[in-house]
Amino acid sequence: MDETKRRPRIDWIHTALVQGEAVRAYTKWDYQPTVIDGVPESFARA
Amino acid sequence: MRTRRCGRRTRWCSRCGLEDIFLSESRPEGDNVWQGRVDRRCSSASRGLAGGDRRAAAAVARASLAAHARRRADLRAHRSGEMRGAQAMKRWASDVIVDLLHAYQLPYAALNPGASYRGLHDSIVNYGGNRPVMMLCQHEETRSADRPRLRQGERPSRWSRSCTTSSASCTPTWRSTTPTPTERPVFIIGATGADGRDQAPAAHRLDPHGAGAG
Numbered sequence: 001m002d003e004t005k006r007r008p009r010i011d012w013i014h015t016a017l018v019q020g021e022a023v024r025a026y027t028k029w030d031y032q033p034t035v036i037d038g039v040p041e042s043f044a045r046a
Numbered sequence: 047m048r049t050r051r052c053g054r055r056t057r058w059c060s061r062c063g064l065e066d067i068f069l070s071e072s073r074p075e076g077d078n079v080w081q082g083r084v085d086r087r088c089s090s091a092s093r094g095l096a097g098g099d100r101r102a103a104a105a106v107a108r109a110s111l112a113a114h115a116r117r118r119a120d121l122r123a124h125r126s127g128e129m130r131g132a133q134a135m136k137r138w139a140s141d142v143i144v145d146l147l148h149a150y151q152l153p154y155a156a157l158n159p160g161a162s163y164r165g166l167h168d169s170i171v172n173y174g175g176n177r178p179v180m181m182l183c184q185h186e187e188t189r190s191a192d193r194p195r196l197r198q199g200e201r202p203s204r205w206s207r208s209c210t211t212s213s214a215s216c217t218p219t220w221r222s223t224t225p226t227p228t229e230r231p232v233f234i235i236g237a238t239g240a241d242g243r244d245q246a247p248a249a250h251r252l253d254p255h256g257a258g259a260g
Contacts, residue, residue: 019236023234027234036111036114036139036142036143037111039107039139039142039143039146040103040104040107040108040111040142040146043103043107043146043150044103044104046233
């Protein structure tokens, strides 16, 4: 997350660093698009 | 994958014309009676889409993204006066995701409502006309346990919200999907919470966190 825009509290307790790691062991594929333009491709691959 | 049309044709969106979708026998009772008004219209390019064709889905994505780019605007949800009226013209990033959920014909969304993807929840209701059909789950384990009870003949793909911050919550999802991973794959979408800009719903913006899909 952009450190210059990160707010206190919620952005810390509700954010995981490399969050895909939580499901990577038992999903076929995971991805984290950062803008909406990357979502269609991730949908297609998923 | 076996689907059988129920024979009832209902126009669930006045513009997008995706009436063929969700008319399989897996539709829940009374699910075809929605006649509400869609404030933010579905993409016109999704008209006539039938089947899960990837090229058609790509066309939906292109048109949906273009519509989003033209109408991109900041939401100031905490200012209710500005929110009213203008909201009907806004085109959120989460609307694009809903277009994709429709394009890939994901009939159900087993979710436990969370703030991290509240924008997507809003788009499913107000833009997508309550499609995919949402199944409220009060816990991640409930969401997972619903899965085996679905009737035979249902479309094999489902959409489930993933827990993005706790591996413990994701574990039950894995356990329920492991026995038949190829019969009924689960499509998981997660969001990452607030994006730190203007208090806007993260799933509306998808920036800088975005949503993970797997």
